[in-house]
Amino acid sequence: MILDNPLYKNQGIHANLVLFTFDNDKLKVLLIKRTNEPFNNMWALPGGAVYNNETIDEAIKRELKEKTAITNVEFELFNVFSKIDRAPDMRMIGVGYFAIIDKSAVSFIKQTQKTQDAKWFDIDEVPNLAYDHNEMIDDAKQFLKSKIWQKGILKKLFPQGVTIPELYKLYTIVLGEGLDRRNFRKKLLLGEIISYSNKVVKNKGAKPSKLYYIQ
Amino acid sequence: MILDNPLYKNQGIHANLVLFTFDNDKLKVLLIKRTNEPFNNMWALPGGAVYNNETIDEAIKRELKEKTAITNVEFELFNVFSKIDRAPDMRMIGVGYFAIIDKSAVSFIKQTQKTQDAKWFDIDEVPNLAYDHNEMIDDAKQFLKSKIWQKGILKKLFPQGVTIPELYKLYTIVLGEGLDRRNFRKKLLLGEIISYSNKVVKNKGAKPSKLYYIQ
DNA sequence: CCAAAAGTGTTATGTTTACACCCATGT
Protein backbone atom coordinates (compact mmCIF):
# COMPACT_ATOMS: atom_id res chain seq x y z
CA MET A 1 0.00 0.00 0.00
CA ILE A 2 2.84 2.35 0.72
CA LEU A 3 4.06 1.83 -2.83
CA ASP A 4 0.94 3.39 -4.30
CA ASN A 5 0.91 6.48 -2.15
CA PRO A 6 2.50 9.52 -3.84
CA LEU A 7 3.38 10.83 -0.38
CA TYR A 8 5.87 8.03 0.04
CA LYS A 9 6.93 7.16 -3.51
CA ASN A 10 10.41 7.46 -4.94
CA GLN A 11 12.42 8.04 -1.83
CA GLY A 12 16.04 7.14 -1.35
CA ILE A 13 18.91 7.38 1.08
CA HIS A 14 22.28 9.00 0.61
CA ALA A 15 25.18 8.00 2.80
CA ASN A 16 27.99 10.55 2.90
CA LEU A 17 31.28 10.66 4.70
CA VAL A 18 33.06 13.74 5.95
CA LEU A 19 36.60 12.44 6.15
CA PHE A 20 39.12 14.69 7.89
CA THR A 21 42.86 14.61 8.11
CA PHE A 22 45.51 16.93 9.52
CA ASP A 23 48.41 17.56 7.22
CA ASN A 24 51.03 20.28 7.12
CA ASP A 25 49.33 22.10 9.99
CA LYS A 26 46.01 22.27 8.15
CA LEU A 27 42.73 20.54 8.81
CA LYS A 28 41.62 18.97 5.54
CA VAL A 29 38.56 17.25 4.20
CA LEU A 30 38.36 14.70 1.40
CA LEU A 31 36.29 15.64 -1.65
CA ILE A 32 35.46 13.82 -4.86
CA LYS A 33 34.82 15.34 -8.24
CA ARG A 34 31.54 14.04 -9.59
CA THR A 35 31.35 12.43 -13.01
CA ASN A 36 27.58 11.98 -13.24
CA GLU A 37 24.43 14.01 -13.17
CA PRO A 38 23.19 15.61 -11.09
CA PHE A 39 25.97 18.01 -10.16
CA ASN A 40 28.30 16.60 -12.78
CA ASN A 41 31.84 18.03 -12.49
CA MET A 42 31.15 19.49 -9.06
CA TRP A 43 33.07 18.60 -5.95
CA ALA A 44 31.17 16.60 -3.37
CA LEU A 45 31.62 14.44 -0.31
CA PRO A 46 32.37 10.78 -0.96
CA GLY A 47 29.23 8.69 -0.70
CA GLY A 48 26.14 7.88 -2.66
CA ALA A 49 22.84 6.10 -2.66
CA VAL A 50 22.40 3.16 -0.31
CA TYR A 51 21.62 -0.15 -2.00
CA ASN A 52 18.76 -2.36 -0.93
CA ASN A 53 21.15 -5.16 -0.07
CA GLU A 54 23.40 -3.26 2.32
CA THR A 55 23.24 -1.29 5.56
CA ILE A 56 24.27 2.36 5.55
CA ASP A 57 27.59 1.44 7.14
CA GLU A 58 28.24 -0.98 4.32
CA ALA A 59 27.28 1.66 1.77
CA ILE A 60 29.84 4.07 3.23
CA LYS A 61 32.58 1.45 3.10
CA ARG A 62 31.73 0.47 -0.45
CA GLU A 63 31.55 4.02 -1.75
CA LEU A 64 34.78 5.00 -0.07
CA LYS A 65 36.59 2.02 -1.45
CA GLU A 66 35.21 2.52 -4.96
CA LYS A 67 36.10 6.18 -5.07
CA THR A 68 39.32 6.43 -3.09
CA ALA A 69 40.58 2.88 -2.41
CA ILE A 70 40.64 3.77 1.28
CA THR A 71 39.52 0.90 3.53
CA ASN A 72 39.47 0.21 7.24
CA VAL A 73 38.16 3.57 8.27
CA GLU A 74 36.09 3.81 11.44
CA PHE A 75 33.26 6.26 11.12
CA GLU A 76 30.41 7.53 13.17
CA LEU A 77 26.98 9.02 12.47
CA PHE A 78 26.79 12.73 13.15
CA ASN A 79 23.53 13.92 11.60
CA VAL A 80 20.68 13.33 9.17
CA PHE A 81 19.73 15.82 6.48
CA SER A 82 16.19 15.88 5.22
CA LYS A 83 15.42 19.18 3.55
CA ILE A 84 12.80 18.42 0.95
CA ASP A 85 14.76 19.75 -2.03
CA ARG A 86 18.25 18.76 -1.00
CA ALA A 87 18.46 16.54 -4.09
CA PRO A 88 16.94 17.27 -7.51
CA ASP A 89 14.78 14.62 -9.27
CA MET A 90 13.98 12.56 -6.22
CA ARG A 91 13.43 12.76 -2.48
CA MET A 92 16.71 11.76 -0.85
CA ILE A 93 17.45 11.68 2.84
CA GLY A 94 21.12 12.30 3.59
CA VAL A 95 22.88 10.46 6.38
CA GLY A 96 26.14 12.11 7.41
CA TYR A 97 29.06 10.16 8.82
CA PHE A 98 32.26 11.49 10.34
CA ALA A 99 35.75 9.98 10.23
CA ILE A 100 39.33 11.08 10.65
CA ILE A 101 42.50 9.39 9.42
CA ASP A 102 46.21 10.08 9.37
CA LYS A 103 47.86 11.98 6.60
CA SER A 104 49.70 8.97 5.20
CA ALA A 105 46.37 8.18 3.49
CA VAL A 106 47.01 11.18 1.25
CA SER A 107 49.43 9.26 -0.93
CA PHE A 108 47.23 6.19 -0.70
CA ILE A 109 44.43 8.00 -2.51
CA LYS A 110 46.74 9.06 -5.31
CA GLN A 111 47.36 5.44 -6.21
CA THR A 112 43.74 4.71 -7.10
CA GLN A 113 42.06 4.59 -10.49
CA LYS A 114 40.11 7.74 -9.84
CA THR A 115 43.02 9.77 -8.59
CA GLN A 116 42.12 12.88 -10.52
CA ASP A 117 38.77 12.89 -8.77
CA ALA A 118 39.74 12.70 -5.11
CA LYS A 119 41.55 15.47 -3.28
CA TRP A 120 42.10 16.81 0.21
CA PHE A 121 40.87 20.39 0.61
CA ASP A 122 41.90 22.73 3.37
CA ILE A 123 38.82 23.20 5.53
CA ASP A 124 38.93 26.94 4.80
CA GLU A 125 39.12 26.43 1.05
CA VAL A 126 36.18 24.16 0.37
CA PRO A 127 34.39 25.22 -2.83
CA ASN A 128 30.65 25.18 -3.45
CA LEU A 129 29.70 21.54 -3.30
CA ALA A 130 26.96 19.35 -4.72
CA TYR A 131 23.75 18.85 -2.72
CA ASP A 132 23.89 20.22 0.83
CA HIS A 133 27.42 18.98 1.35
CA ASN A 134 28.75 22.33 2.52
CA GLU A 135 26.21 22.21 5.31
CA MET A 136 27.23 18.66 6.13
CA ILE A 137 30.85 19.73 6.47
CA ASP A 138 29.95 22.62 8.78
CA ASP A 139 28.03 20.20 10.92
CA ALA A 140 30.85 17.69 10.96
CA LYS A 141 33.26 20.40 12.11
CA GLN A 142 31.06 20.97 15.14
CA PHE A 143 31.00 17.27 15.74
CA LEU A 144 34.78 17.12 15.60
CA LYS A 145 34.91 19.86 18.21
CA SER A 146 32.98 17.66 20.61
CA LYS A 147 35.30 14.68 20.04
CA ILE A 148 38.73 16.26 19.76
CA TRP A 149 39.85 15.34 23.31
CA GLN A 150 39.20 11.65 22.72
CA LYS A 151 42.37 9.60 22.50
CA GLY A 152 40.82 7.52 19.72
CA ILE A 153 40.77 10.51 17.39
CA LEU A 154 44.39 11.36 18.16
CA LYS A 155 45.51 7.76 17.72
CA LYS A 156 43.93 7.70 14.29
CA LEU A 157 45.49 11.02 13.33
CA PHE A 158 48.99 10.44 14.63
CA PRO A 159 49.87 6.74 14.63
CA GLN A 160 53.55 7.65 14.15
CA GLY A 161 53.71 10.20 16.93
CA VAL A 162 53.23 13.93 17.15
CA THR A 163 54.83 17.03 18.63
CA ILE A 164 53.04 19.29 21.08
CA PRO A 165 53.23 22.34 18.80
CA GLU A 166 51.62 20.29 16.04
CA LEU A 167 48.81 19.25 18.38
CA TYR A 168 48.49 22.82 19.55
CA LYS A 169 47.86 23.97 15.99
CA LEU A 170 45.22 21.28 15.49
CA TYR A 171 43.39 22.25 18.67
CA THR A 172 43.56 25.91 17.78
CA ILE A 173 41.97 25.22 14.40
CA VAL A 174 39.28 22.97 15.83
CA LEU A 175 38.44 24.78 19.06
CA GLY A 176 39.49 28.33 18.23
CA GLU A 177 42.15 30.58 19.72
CA GLY A 178 42.75 31.08 23.39
CA LEU A 179 44.33 27.86 24.66
CA ASP A 180 47.19 28.41 27.12
CA ARG A 181 50.26 26.64 25.77
CA ARG A 182 51.55 25.58 29.19
CA ASN A 183 48.22 24.29 30.44
CA PHE A 184 47.67 22.55 27.13
CA ARG A 185 50.94 20.65 27.54
CA LYS A 186 50.09 19.81 31.14
CA LYS A 187 46.68 18.44 30.23
CA LEU A 188 48.14 16.17 27.57
CA LEU A 189 50.90 14.85 29.84
CA LEU A 190 49.15 14.62 33.21
CA GLY A 191 45.99 13.38 31.51
CA GLU A 192 48.11 10.55 30.15
CA ILE A 193 47.11 11.31 26.59
CA ILE A 194 50.65 11.43 25.22
CA SER A 195 54.01 10.06 26.35
CA TYR A 196 57.53 11.04 25.38
CA SER A 197 59.26 8.95 22.73
CA ASN A 198 62.85 10.09 23.44
CA LYS A 199 62.98 11.44 19.93
CA VAL A 200 62.93 15.01 18.69
CA VAL A 201 61.90 16.70 15.48
CA LYS A 202 64.08 19.48 14.04
CA ASN A 203 62.67 22.93 13.40
CA LYS A 204 64.18 25.55 11.16
CA GLY A 205 65.69 28.34 13.17
CA ALA A 206 64.21 27.20 16.44
CA LYS A 207 64.52 24.70 19.26
CA PRO A 208 63.60 21.14 18.26
CA SER A 209 60.21 19.78 19.29
CA LYS A 210 59.95 16.58 21.31
CA LEU A 211 58.07 13.74 19.67
CA TYR A 212 55.30 12.08 21.68
CA TYR A 213 53.22 8.99 21.12
CA ILE A 214 49.49 8.93 21.75
CA GLN A 215 49.08 6.76 24.80
CA MET B 1 18.00 6.55 -13.80
CA ILE B 2 17.99 5.69 -10.16
CA LEU B 3 14.30 4.86 -10.43
CA ASP B 4 14.97 1.93 -12.76
CA ASN B 5 17.67 0.33 -10.69
CA PRO B 6 16.42 -2.52 -8.49
CA LEU B 7 19.27 -1.79 -6.11
CA TYR B 8 17.64 1.50 -5.17
CA LYS B 9 13.93 0.90 -5.79
CA ASN B 10 11.22 1.02 -3.18
CA GLN B 11 13.03 2.55 -0.29
CA GLY B 12 11.46 4.60 2.45
CA ILE B 13 12.22 6.36 5.70
CA HIS B 14 10.71 5.76 9.11
CA ALA B 15 10.89 8.46 11.74
CA ASN B 16 10.41 7.19 15.28
CA LEU B 17 10.40 8.89 18.62
CA VAL B 18 11.53 7.40 21.91
CA LEU B 19 9.65 9.61 24.33
CA PHE B 20 10.59 9.28 27.99
CA THR B 21 9.01 10.54 31.15
CA PHE B 22 9.63 10.02 34.85
CA ASP B 23 6.55 9.29 36.86
CA ASN B 24 6.04 7.75 40.26
CA ASP B 25 9.77 7.05 40.56
CA LYS B 26 9.83 5.07 37.32
CA LEU B 27 11.41 5.85 33.98
CA LYS B 28 8.75 5.34 31.33
CA VAL B 29 8.53 5.27 27.58
CA LEU B 30 5.54 6.05 25.39
CA LEU B 31 4.23 3.26 23.16
CA ILE B 32 1.42 3.06 20.66
CA LYS B 33 -0.66 0.04 19.81
CA ARG B 34 -0.62 -0.45 16.05
CA THR B 35 -3.87 -0.72 14.11
CA ASN B 36 -2.42 -1.55 10.69
CA GLU B 37 -0.31 -4.15 9.01
CA PRO B 38 2.49 -4.88 9.36
CA PHE B 39 2.67 -5.68 13.05
CA ASN B 40 -1.03 -5.04 13.55
CA ASN B 41 -2.00 -5.07 17.25
CA MET B 42 1.59 -4.91 18.38
CA TRP B 43 3.03 -2.16 20.52
CA ALA B 44 5.47 0.16 18.81
CA LEU B 45 7.18 3.51 19.12
CA PRO B 46 5.21 6.50 17.87
CA GLY B 47 6.27 7.47 14.37
CA GLY B 48 5.86 6.33 10.82
CA ALA B 49 6.89 6.86 7.25
CA VAL B 50 8.19 10.27 6.25
CA TYR B 51 6.17 12.03 3.57
CA ASN B 52 7.74 13.53 0.49
CA ASN B 53 6.52 16.98 1.47
CA GLU B 54 8.01 17.16 4.96
CA THR B 55 11.37 16.96 6.72
CA ILE B 56 11.96 14.20 9.24
CA ASP B 57 11.44 16.66 12.08
CA GLU B 58 8.08 17.58 10.64
CA ALA B 59 7.19 13.91 10.28
CA ILE B 60 7.90 13.30 13.95
CA LYS B 61 5.75 16.25 15.00
CA ARG B 62 2.89 15.16 12.75
CA GLU B 63 2.95 11.55 13.84
CA LEU B 64 3.13 12.43 17.50
CA LYS B 65 0.24 14.83 17.21
CA GLU B 66 -1.87 12.37 15.22
CA LYS B 67 -1.31 9.53 17.61
CA THR B 68 -1.09 11.18 21.01
CA ALA B 69 -2.17 14.83 20.65
CA ILE B 70 1.13 15.81 22.22
CA THR B 71 2.68 18.91 20.67
CA ASN B 72 5.58 21.21 21.43
CA VAL B 73 8.05 18.48 22.21
CA GLU B 74 11.72 19.15 21.56
CA PHE B 75 13.52 16.11 20.23
CA GLU B 76 16.94 15.16 19.06
CA LEU B 77 18.41 12.59 16.68
CA PHE B 78 20.14 9.72 18.44
CA ASN B 79 20.73 7.08 15.78
CA VAL B 80 19.87 5.63 12.39
CA PHE B 81 18.81 2.02 11.91
CA SER B 82 19.42 0.34 8.61
CA LYS B 83 19.36 -3.42 8.97
CA ILE B 84 18.19 -4.75 5.66
CA ASP B 85 15.19 -6.66 6.99
CA ARG B 86 14.13 -4.34 9.74
CA ALA B 87 10.81 -3.82 7.96
CA PRO B 88 8.88 -6.45 6.00
CA ASP B 89 7.64 -5.68 2.44
CA MET B 90 9.96 -2.80 1.75
CA ARG B 91 13.37 -1.41 2.51
CA MET B 92 12.92 1.13 5.29
CA ILE B 93 15.62 3.13 7.01
CA GLY B 94 14.71 4.05 10.58
CA VAL B 95 15.67 7.37 12.04
CA GLY B 96 15.49 7.42 15.85
CA TYR B 97 14.72 10.56 17.82
CA PHE B 98 14.89 11.09 21.55
CA ALA B 99 12.71 13.32 23.73
CA ILE B 100 11.71 13.64 27.36
CA ILE B 101 8.72 15.40 28.85
CA ASP B 102 7.15 15.89 32.24
CA LYS B 103 4.65 13.51 33.65
CA SER B 104 1.72 15.91 33.35
CA ALA B 105 1.64 14.80 29.70
CA VAL B 106 0.36 11.45 30.92
CA SER B 107 -3.16 12.74 31.44
CA PHE B 108 -2.88 14.78 28.27
CA ILE B 109 -2.55 11.63 26.21
CA LYS B 110 -5.65 10.11 27.79
CA GLN B 111 -7.75 12.94 26.41
CA THR B 112 -7.00 12.10 22.80
CA GLN B 113 -9.07 10.15 20.30
CA LYS B 114 -6.69 7.23 20.31
CA THR B 115 -6.41 6.91 24.06
CA GLN B 116 -6.67 3.16 24.09
CA ASP B 117 -3.66 3.01 21.83
CA ALA B 118 -1.11 5.13 23.66
CA LYS B 119 0.38 4.18 27.00
CA TRP B 120 3.45 4.82 29.12
CA PHE B 121 5.42 1.65 29.85
CA ASP B 122 7.90 1.27 32.64
CA ILE B 123 11.29 0.96 30.93
CA ASP B 124 11.72 -2.47 32.53
CA GLU B 125 8.37 -3.72 31.30
CA VAL B 126 8.49 -2.98 27.60
CA PRO B 127 6.98 -5.87 25.62
CA ASN B 128 8.20 -7.22 22.30
CA LEU B 129 7.70 -4.38 19.88
CA ALA B 130 7.15 -4.00 16.15
CA TYR B 131 10.17 -3.59 13.85
CA ASP B 132 13.47 -3.06 15.67
CA HIS B 133 11.88 -0.76 18.21
CA ASN B 134 13.22 -2.64 21.23
CA GLU B 135 16.70 -2.00 19.90
CA MET B 136 15.86 1.66 19.38
CA ILE B 137 14.76 1.98 22.99
CA ASP B 138 17.96 0.35 24.27
CA ASP B 139 19.92 2.81 22.21
CA ALA B 140 17.89 5.76 23.41
CA LYS B 141 18.53 4.74 27.03
CA GLN B 142 22.25 5.00 26.37
CA PHE B 143 21.68 8.36 24.80
CA LEU B 144 19.74 9.53 27.84
CA LYS B 145 22.68 8.50 30.01
CA SER B 146 24.91 10.88 28.11
CA LYS B 147 22.47 13.79 28.50
CA ILE B 148 21.11 13.34 32.00
CA TRP B 149 23.24 16.10 33.57
CA GLN B 150 21.97 18.71 31.14
CA LYS B 151 19.70 21.25 32.77
CA GLY B 152 17.48 21.24 29.68
CA ILE B 153 16.47 17.65 30.32
CA LEU B 154 15.67 18.36 33.95
CA LYS B 155 13.71 21.48 33.10
CA LYS B 156 11.57 19.47 30.72
CA LEU B 157 11.04 16.72 33.26
CA PHE B 158 10.30 18.84 36.30
CA PRO B 159 8.81 22.18 35.31
CA GLN B 160 6.92 22.27 38.63
CA GLY B 161 9.92 21.49 40.80
CA VAL B 162 11.45 18.35 42.18
CA THR B 163 12.87 16.92 45.39
CA ILE B 164 16.41 15.64 45.68
CA PRO B 165 15.34 12.08 46.58
CA GLU B 166 13.19 12.04 43.46
CA LEU B 167 16.13 13.17 41.33
CA TYR B 168 18.32 10.64 43.08
CA LYS B 169 15.99 7.85 42.03
CA LEU B 170 16.02 9.07 38.43
CA TYR B 171 19.81 9.19 38.30
CA THR B 172 20.09 5.77 39.87
CA ILE B 173 17.81 4.31 37.22
CA VAL B 174 19.58 6.06 34.36
CA LEU B 175 23.20 5.80 35.47
CA GLY B 176 23.08 2.77 37.73
CA GLU B 177 23.75 2.37 41.46
CA GLY B 178 26.67 3.87 43.31
CA LEU B 179 26.02 7.59 43.51
CA ASP B 180 26.88 9.13 46.88
CA ARG B 181 23.80 10.90 48.24
CA ARG B 182 25.71 13.78 49.85
CA ASN B 183 27.90 14.42 46.83
CA PHE B 184 24.90 14.16 44.57
CA ARG B 185 23.16 16.92 46.52
CA LYS B 186 26.29 19.06 46.50
CA LYS B 187 26.73 18.73 42.76
CA LEU B 188 23.16 19.84 42.12
CA LEU B 189 23.35 22.80 44.49
CA LEU B 190 26.90 24.05 43.94
CA GLY B 191 26.60 23.35 40.23
CA GLU B 192 23.62 25.73 40.28
CA ILE B 193 21.38 23.13 38.71
CA ILE B 194 18.61 23.43 41.30
CA SER B 195 17.56 26.10 43.81
CA TYR B 196 15.39 25.84 46.90
CA SER B 197 11.76 26.87 46.56
CA ASN B 198 11.01 27.32 50.29
CA LYS B 199 8.42 24.58 49.96
CA VAL B 200 8.49 21.02 51.21
CA VAL B 201 6.81 17.80 50.16
CA LYS B 202 5.42 15.45 52.83
CA ASN B 203 6.59 11.87 53.06
CA LYS B 204 4.80 9.07 54.85
CA GLY B 205 6.57 8.18 58.06
CA ALA B 206 9.66 10.24 57.27
CA LYS B 207 11.09 13.73 57.21
CA PRO B 208 9.61 15.94 54.48
CA SER B 209 11.68 16.54 51.35
CA LYS B 210 12.55 20.06 50.26
CA LEU B 211 11.22 21.11 46.89
CA TYR B 212 13.68 22.60 44.41
CA TYR B 213 13.28 24.32 41.08
CA ILE B 214 15.54 23.56 38.15
CA GLN B 215 17.62 26.68 37.72
C1' DC C 1 74.18 38.03 17.86
C1' DC C 2 69.51 37.83 17.07
C1' DA C 3 64.92 36.28 15.65
C1' DA C 4 61.95 32.36 15.94
C1' DA C 5 59.73 28.89 18.21
C1' DA C 6 59.88 25.30 22.03
C1' DG C 7 60.54 24.20 26.66
C1' DT C 8 59.39 24.86 31.51
C1' DG C 9 56.78 25.59 37.18
C1' DT C 10 54.01 27.67 40.77
C1' DT C 11 50.02 29.34 42.95
C1' DA C 12 45.08 29.84 43.31
C1' DT C 13 40.64 28.23 42.40
C1' DG C 14 37.24 24.98 41.53
C1' DT C 15 35.63 20.12 41.26
C1' DT C 16 35.26 15.41 42.73
C1' DT C 17 35.55 11.77 46.10
C1' DA C 18 35.21 9.52 50.48
C1' DC C 19 32.91 9.15 54.53
C1' DA C 20 28.75 8.89 59.22
C1' DC C 21 25.61 11.01 62.10
C1' DC C 22 21.36 13.71 63.26
C1' DC C 23 16.40 15.10 62.31
C1' DA C 24 11.37 15.11 61.22
C1' DT C 25 7.51 12.29 60.52
C1' DG C 26 3.73 8.61 60.86
C1' DT C 27 2.42 4.62 63.15
Place this chain on the structure above:
DNA sequence: ACATGGGTGTAAACATAACACTTTTGG
Protein backbone atom coordinates in the same frame (compact mmCIF):
# COMPACT_ATOMS: atom_id res chain seq x y z
C1' DA D 1 9.48 4.52 70.97
C1' DC D 2 10.86 3.24 66.80
C1' DA D 3 11.30 2.52 61.90
C1' DT D 4 11.64 5.14 57.68
C1' DG D 5 13.81 8.15 54.90
C1' DG D 6 15.76 13.03 54.41
C1' DG D 7 19.04 16.38 55.76
C1' DT D 8 23.77 17.84 56.63
C1' DG D 9 29.87 19.04 56.57
C1' DT D 10 34.77 18.37 56.23
C1' DA D 11 39.11 16.99 54.49
C1' DA D 12 41.91 15.02 50.64
C1' DA D 13 42.76 14.38 45.93
C1' DC D 14 42.49 16.01 41.57
C1' DA D 15 41.67 19.16 37.66
C1' DT D 16 41.66 23.71 35.73
C1' DA D 17 43.23 28.51 35.11
C1' DA D 18 46.31 32.34 35.24
C1' DC D 19 50.67 33.83 34.39
C1' DA D 20 56.58 35.01 32.04
C1' DC D 21 61.06 33.66 31.46
C1' DT D 22 64.75 30.54 29.59
C1' DT D 23 66.64 27.43 25.95
C1' DT D 24 67.93 25.77 21.40
C1' DT D 25 68.52 26.49 16.83
C1' DG D 26 69.43 28.53 11.95
C1' DG D 27 70.80 32.34 9.56
